[in-house]
Each structure stands twice: as structure tokens, then as C-alpha cells.
Amino acid sequence: MDRQQDFVLRTVEERDIRFIRLWFTDVLGILKSVAIAPAELESAFSEGIGFDGSAIEGLTRVYEADMIAKPDPTTFQVLPWRGERHGAARMFCDLLTPDGEPSLADSRQVLRRALEKASAQGFTFYTHPEVEFYLFEAPADPTRTLVPVDQGGYFDHVPRGTAHDFRRAAITMLESMGISVEFSHHEAGPGQNEIDLRYADALTTADNIMTFRTVVKEVALEQGVFASFMPKPLADQPGSGMHTHLSLFAGDHNAFHEPGAPLELSKVGRSFIAGLLRHSAEITAVTNQFVNSYKRLWGGAEAPAYICWGHNNRSALVRVPMYKPGKGNSSRVEYRALDSSANPYLAFAVMLAAGLKGIEQGYELPEGAEDDVWELTDAERRSLGIEPLPTSLDEAIKLMQSSELVAETLGEHVFDYFLRNKSQEWLEYRAQVTPFELARFLPSL
Numbered sequence: 001m002d003r004q005q006d007f008v009l010r011t012v013e014e015r016d017i018r019f020i021r022l023w024f025t026d027v028l029g030i031l032k033s034v035a036i037a038p039a040e041l042e043s044a045f046s047e048g049i050g051f052d053g054s055a056i057e058g059l060t061r062v063y064e065a066d067m068i069a070k071p072d073p074t075t076f077q078v079l080p081w082r083g084e085r086h087g088a089a090r091m092f093c094d095l096l097t098p099d100g101e102p103s104l105a106d107s108r109q110v111l112r113r114a115l116e117k118a119s120a121q122g123f124t125f126y127t128h129p130e131v132e133f134y135l136f137e138a139p140a141d142p143t144r145t146l147v148p149v150d151q152g153g154y155f156d157h158v159p160r161g162t163a164h165d166f167r168r169a170a171i172t173m174l175e176s177m178g179i180s181v182e183f184s185h186h187e188a189g190p191g192q193n194e195i196d197l198r199y200a201d202a203l204t205t206a207d208n209i210m211t212f213r214t215v216v217k218e219v220a221l222e223q224g225v226f227a228s229f230m231p232k233p234l235a236d237q238p239g240s241g242m243h244t245h246l247s248l249f250a251g252d253h254n255a256f257h258e259p260g261a262p263l264e265l266s267k268v269g270r271s272f273i274a275g276l277l278r279h280s281a282e283i284t285a286v287t288n289q290f291v292n293s294y295k296r297l298w299g300g301a302e303a304p305a306y307i308c309w310g311h312n313n314r315s316a317l318v319r320v321p322m323y324k325p326g327k328g329n330s331s332r333v334e335y336r337a338l339d340s341s342a343n344p345y346l347a348f349a350v351m352l353a354a355g356l357k358g359i360e361q362g363y364e365l366p367e368g369a370e371d372d373v374w375e376l377t378d379a380e381r382r383s384l385g386i387e388p389l390p391t392s393l394d395e396a397i398k399l400m401q402s403s404e405l406v407a408e409t410l411g412e413h414v415f416d417y418f419l420r421n422k423s424q425e426w427l428e429y430r431a432q433v434t435p436f437e438l439a440r441f442l443p444s445l
Helices: 003-014 039-045 109-121 162-176 202-223 267-287 295-297 342-361 380-384 395-402 405-408 414-432 434-442
Strands: 017-025 031-036 049-052 066-072 087-096 124-137 181-186 192-197 225-230 242-250 333-335
Touching: 003 039, 003 087, 017 066, 031 039, 031 049, 031 202, 039 066, 039 267, 049 434, 066 225, 087 109, 087 202, 087 242, 087 267, 109 124, 109 202, 109 342, 124 342, 162 192, 162 202, 181 267, 192 202, 202 225, 202 342, 242 267, 242 342, 267 395, 267 405, 267 414, 295 395, 295 434, 342 380, 342 405, 395 414, 405 414
Parallel strands: 017 087
Antiparallel strands: 017 031, 049 066, 066 087, 124 192, 124 225, 124 242, 181 192, 242 333
């Protein structure tokens, strides 16, 4: 038994933890959980916990159903909403086959493979997500219009407002679980909020995002409101994205930083952006996996619908922020298409793969766009070489289907499942909408 496992066992005993929840994520990014008693913890560390993988979305087929969930002791945290006495804790799990091999369907393992590829090139991948979500009055009734908890706007301070108290409670809970928060504020939509998590390596960040969603929903339940990470819950209001800042470090050096270069951006950084741009269309089915995602992307309000990059341009798909010029460690790029509801493990994996491809192949970065891309005409965009992102999930799936980069990154099992599931989701959606909606609004669906 290693030292981290021993620490977990001692903490469980000292803090009277009665339930340990083992968490993992299905292919669609939905959190799954099984609870074990403290007496089973040593066995879980050494052998894992068996379960029926065929009953979980996208994991295994019926004739190969047995799977093992093995807890990662480095992810142990006490769940603060379960109380101090007879409490509960959680650990994320790695999924294994019965013979101890990593499962091909494990989202965490998909990201690990991408990180190992980056590590082989001397890089560590860091991410910093800005997570947007809406708060609505409860109960949420699918037959009625959603009612936001307030009518605030961007950076509005709403005295004694629900969202203000909500963010304080959520951040307190996150930080009690070791998840550092950098900023929080009211976003542009009524009842819309943003909480930004501090930079961390990509695997830790992905785990933190899964915890973040759970914490937000738990605090919402406590406060009698309803939290939604849906990309576009209100047709006439801004969608909820997860703008994510990315950087590669080579040891202690930020590989994106070069003093004196334009925007202080190194050749590595420029090629990484070029890779993101060139492969953005084919990874969109992963970063924006729902029909509703395309209502956000093509719904205006600074959503990135076109493939271009810029500096201060928030209509661009990729932005190079410079909040702290001259500070090497702050050099980064911001990818603005990602949804708050994406599977963070798979999304980070394909984003990293696209950027690394740009570095490996020495892609040249095109000219940046500094005008509002939404305001340009189609002819003006074409003259600048600016192409659109997919306009629907169906189009995104077709582009993904022919992508060697996505197939290699996700692995055959996840890639094939993702295509089947998302194609079916699109067909079901088409069957439910009216012919008028299909004819009038298809480009934005």
C-alpha cells in the first residue's frame, strides 16, 4: 500500500467517514457513482470494484460487460454537503478490464493517453476553464418557461441577490474540497453566472470540472433553485460556454512565451493555435456534443461561429489574451467554442491533439482577425479565408467521421460509440421538430 492510500484510510477513520463514493464518467460526460463502506476500501485499492459496464452509456457491450472501477487515492476529498458526522467522501476511478488493462472506454484514460503524448515531446498541458451556467427558479418544469432567478447583466452586483449568495456558497464548498477558484461574477444573461477555476494540469482540471458541476447542483438544491449547464437554455439570451485557457510548459518554462515576439507568442504557441484552427471543425462534435450546442454557437452574443483567431477579438474562435504583458507564465491561448456541458476529458484530449499536430507539422498561423467576425459579410469572411464552424450536430458528426486525428485520440471504441450516439440523437431531434422549423432554422440547429 502506498503512502497516499494509507493517508486515505487514516482520514476515513479519523473523520468518521461512513461512505466512500467512487466516481467515474461515461462517454457523454455524465458522472456515475457507487458507494462503498470503509471496510471495503483496502480491497478497492488493491482489486477495484466490479460493475456491469454494459449498463453505462458507451462503456462495453453486453457480451463483455464486466468492468473494474479502481479508485485514484490522489483524488480523495470529503464531500462537505454530507455533514461533519457520519460523512461521505469521494475518489475518481480509473476503469479497467477484468485482466487489469485500462478500459478503452474510460474518458480519463483517453485524456491520459493524450497527456502522455505531450509528455513524450517534453510538454505539460495546463488548462483554466471559465464555467458559465444559469440559475432558474425551481422547480424546473419542462412544460413551462424557465424563469431566471434575477434580471442582472454582465458584472452586475445584485445586493442580497440569489446569485451573489449562491456563488459565495458554491465557492466556499469548492475550496473546502481543494478546488481553487480565481474569479466569479454575474454573466450577461439574466440568472447567468460564471465561476473560473484556477490553472491546473488538464487531468486535475477535468476532475475539478466534474466536481464543480456536482457542487453547483448541490448548492442549488440547498438554496431552492435550479442550475443548468445547457448550452442555450433561453432562445433570446446568451448561451453558456466554457471558454478555456490553454498553455504548454516545458519544465518550468511556458512554451507559448517569447519576449519581444508579437503578442509575446512563441513559434510553439503560434503553431499550437494553427493546429486548433485547422482541426477545429472536426473536433466540434466532441467540444459541442449536443443539438442545443449549435443554437449557442450560431446564436450571436459573442459565441464563436467562425474559425479564426485574434487578440482582443471576442468573436474569434481562438483568442490570445494579454492581461499581464511581460509575465512569461501568463502567456496562453483561449479556446472559446467549448460548452459547459462537454465531457471535459474528451474535449481536452482532442484540443491538445489538435494543438500538438500543429507543432509537429509546423503549421503556419494565418493572419488574425481583429474585426467583429459576426459583422462581416460572407464575401468579406471568404476574402479573409475565414470558414464557419459546423452549423449543426449532423454536420459536425460528418466532419468528425473522416477525422484521423479524432479517431486516433479517442480510440476506436469511444470514437465509434460517439458517432453512433450522436447520429441517433440528431435523428431523434429531426423527428420531433416541425417541417417549418427544419426549413427556417436548420442552419442554426
